[in-house]
Amino acid sequence: MFRGVQHINMDTKGRLAVPARQRESLLDQCAGKVVITIDTQSHCLTLYPLPEWERIEAEIQSLPALNPAVKRFQRLMLGYAADIELDGNGRALLPQSLRDYAHLEKKIVLVGQGNKLELWSEDRWLAERDAALSVEAVEELPAELLSLKL
Known part of the structure; x- marks a missing residue:
């Protein structure tokens, strides 16, 4: 399970050092082999351990490709x-196209x-976090969330 929010730096070559807590989990789960792709609902990237991505990829490929909305989602x-492997120092090199999509600097x-x-x-x-904490966002919570017992 991946938890928490961590602020990190990316170098000029597009490499980021995965923090030790997540790096250990990724090394245990998938020997540091991950897949990074775009999030189709936000301008961010998602990083999956390879076995988890393979499960998701199979689900995506099983969707009806003749449906235009499904086809667009599959394309994205x-x-x-992108298949990425953490190097010996726990760093990952992000492809330029993904950095551009998420506006990563x-x-x-x-x-x-x-x-x-x-x-x-x-x-x-920071903008996403602030928007999620706004009064309007809290008032628009779906019924599924309102039924949670936290």
Whole structure:
């Protein structure tokens, strides 16, 4: 399980050092082999351990490709997916196309999402966080969330 929010830096070559907590989990789960792709609902990236991505990829490929909306989703999720392996120092090199999509520069934020991690530009993450905490967002919570017993 990936949890927490961590602010990290990316170097000028597009490499980021995965923090020790997540790196250990990735090394245990998938020997550091991950897949990074775009999030189709936000301008961020999602990082999946390879076994988790393979499960998701099979689900995506099983969808009816003749449905135009499904085809667009498949093109984005599968088309942008990049196989990445953490190097000996726990660093990952992000392809330029993915960095461009998420507007990633030096300061980025790694957000745990249970089975995956999200990568955000720091500015976009702070805006997303603030929007999610707004009174309007809290008032618009769906019934599924309102039924949770936290």
